[in-house]
Amino acid sequence: MNLKSTVIKNNENSSDLKLMSSEESKISKKKKSEDSKVESQKQTEKINLTTTGQLIDDKDKSELKSEEKSNRSIIKKKKEENLEKKKEEENNSKLEDSKVNESDMTSSIANSENISDDEIANPRKSQMDKAYYLANLAMKINDADEAVRYSDEMAILNEEPLTRDQRRVFCGCNYLYIEKLRSGLLYLNKLLITEQTGKRMINEIKDLKEKIILKRCEHVIRIINENLLTKKIEPEVMALYLKMKGDYYRYMAEISKGNLLYVNKQNAFHFYNEAKDIVKDFDDLNPTKLNISLNYSVFLNEVLNKRINSFFYAKEALYNALKSLKNCSEDELTSEDMKDTLMIIEILNRNVEDWYKEEVGDIFEDEKKAKKKEEEEKEKKKKKHKKHKEEEKEENNKDQDKDKENDELIDTSSKRFKPRKSISGNVPEIPNLNLGSSMVNPNSSHHLNPNQLGKSIINVKNNF
Numbered sequence: 001m002n003l004k005s006t007v008i009k010n011n012e013n014s015s016d017l018k019l020m021s022s023e024e025s026k027i028s029k030k031k032k033s034e035d036s037k038v039e040s041q042k043q044t045e046k047i048n049l050t051t052t053g054q055l056i057d058d059k060d061k062s063e064l065k066s067e068e069k070s071n072r073s074i075i076k077k078k079k080e081e082n083l084e085k086k087k088e089e090e091n092n093s094k095l096e097d098s099k100v101n102e103s104d105m106t107s108s109i110a111n112s113e114n115i116s117d118d119e120i121a122n123p124r125k126s127q128m129d130k131a132y133y134l135a136n137l138a139m140k141i142n143d144a145d146e147a148v149r150y151s152d153e154m155a156i157l158n159e160e161p162l163t164r165d166q167r168r169v170f171c172g173c174n175y176l177y178i179e180k181l182r183s184g185l186l187y188l189n190k191l192l193i194t195e196q197t198g199k200r201m202i203n204e205i206k207d208l209k210e211k212i213i214l215k216r217c218e219h220v221i222r223i224i225n226e227n228l229l230t231k232k233i234e235p236e237v238m239a240l241y242l243k244m245k246g247d248y249y250r251y252m253a254e255i256s257k258g259n260l261l262y263v264n265k266q267n268a269f270h271f272y273n274e275a276k277d278i279v280k281d282f283d284d285l286n287p288t289k290l291n292i293s294l295n296y297s298v299f300l301n302e303v304l305n306k307r308i309n310s311f312f313y314a315k316e317a318l319y320n321a322l323k324s325l326k327n328c329s330e331d332e333l334t335s336e337d338m339k340d341t342l343m344i345i346e347i348l349n350r351n352v353e354d355w356y357k358e359e360v361g362d363i364f365e366d367e368k369k370a371k372k373k374e375e376e377e378k379e380k381k382k383k384k385h386k387k388h389k390e391e392e393k394e395e396n397n398k399d400q401d402k403d404k405e406n407d408e409l410i411d412t413s414s415k416r417f418k419p420r421k422s423i424s425g426n427v428p429e430i431p432n433l434n435l436g437s438s439m440v441n442p443n444s445s446h447h448l449n450p451n452q453l454g455k456s457i458i459n460v461k462n463n464f
């Protein structure tokens with residue numbers, strides 16, 4: 001019984017296990033089918049989401065394209081303005097940081113290796129020397145932006161007057177930067193004349209370049225007034241800085257209009273004349289004097305449109321320089337100053353030749369033609385005048401011959417009326433004779449008639 005019962009129980013257990021396994025298999029199949037359905041639903045939802053997202057993206061893209069087309073010019077302008085502001089803010093922040101963080105820089109310099117005691121003692125001077133070196137290097141490789149940045153830093157940080165080399169770097173860096181912008185403006189002006197399309201974009205670029213030039217010129221003038229002219233400097237250096245101010249006001253006058261044009265012209269004229277007054281007693285070969293003459297003649301020609309005055313002013317400066325150049329010795333010709341003077345003399349000579357060919361030569365030719373015409377007319381008038389004089393002389397000679405004949409007749413009549421001498425030597429009085437005014441004044445135009453003369457003689461005889 002026990003065995004049977006155990007067998008039966010085992011069989012029951014096995015059947016129960018089979019049933020359980022079958023039910024579990026059914027449940028697992030159901031779960032799998034449900035999971036597959038859920039996954040399919042998820043995939044369909046994802047596909048729908050992607051399709052709807054693509055549709056939304058396409059709509060957004062079309063809208064964005066239309067907005068970008070409409071606002072493209074505004075965005076470009078804003079970007080360019082932001083770039084300019086960022087550059088100015090970076091430059092100003094760097095300069096302010098250099099002034100404010102001197103104490104921090106001293107600690108960093110003291111902790112660094114291979115630094116001299118002078119740099120630790122005067123970090124401002126060491127930074128200025130580095131700026132001078134980098135500005136000179138940037139100028140040599142024609143990197144205008146970096147050259148201007150480091151030259152400004154050098155001029156602001158320097159507590160003493162700039163040396164000759166430092167002045168040369170400061171002037172050269174700013175000249176390099178401005179001349180690149182001016183040459184770009186000239187090219188854009190030519191494009192506006194030649195090109196028929198794209199003038200709107202060319203004008204936008206031109207306006208941006210003009211704004212950059214104006215800001216740069218104002219910045220340079222501010223540095224000269226606040227940092228360079230405030231120190232004790234020689235008269236020649238003073239004239240150089242005044243000449244630079246005149247140059248940058250001239251650059252602004254070339255691109256300004258209306259009241260700004262008038263103000264910039266007046267300022268340039270004022271500072272050029274101040275520089276000329278300082279240098280008027282200097283040698284004719286002095287490079288600063290020649291440079292002032294060169295730039296002032298260009299100002300007269302290009303800004304004030306006084307082309308004949310500019311030609312004669314440059315010609316006079318060139319003539320005086322060449323005249324004094326003949327008396328120089330070999331040592332003077334090989335000096336550093338003479339290199340600058342010779343370079344300026346070449347530019348003056350080139351300007352004089354170009355201005356004569358382009359502008360003044362035609363005026364002189366017209367004047368020569370006018371002078372020839374005047375001379376020919378004068379000769380014609382002289383010939384007419386000579387003929388008229390000859391005719392008058394002939395008429396006068398005829399009148400003189402007649403006068404001589406009449407005078408001879410008067411002389412003969414006057415001889416007859418000479419009084420006789422008496423024995424006592426007294427001359428008897430001549431009676432009043434009515435002979436007319438011609439006998440009293442023989443040189444008068446009224447001459448005696450021979451018939452009247454005979455009558456008067458007969459009357460006298462009768463009286464006696």
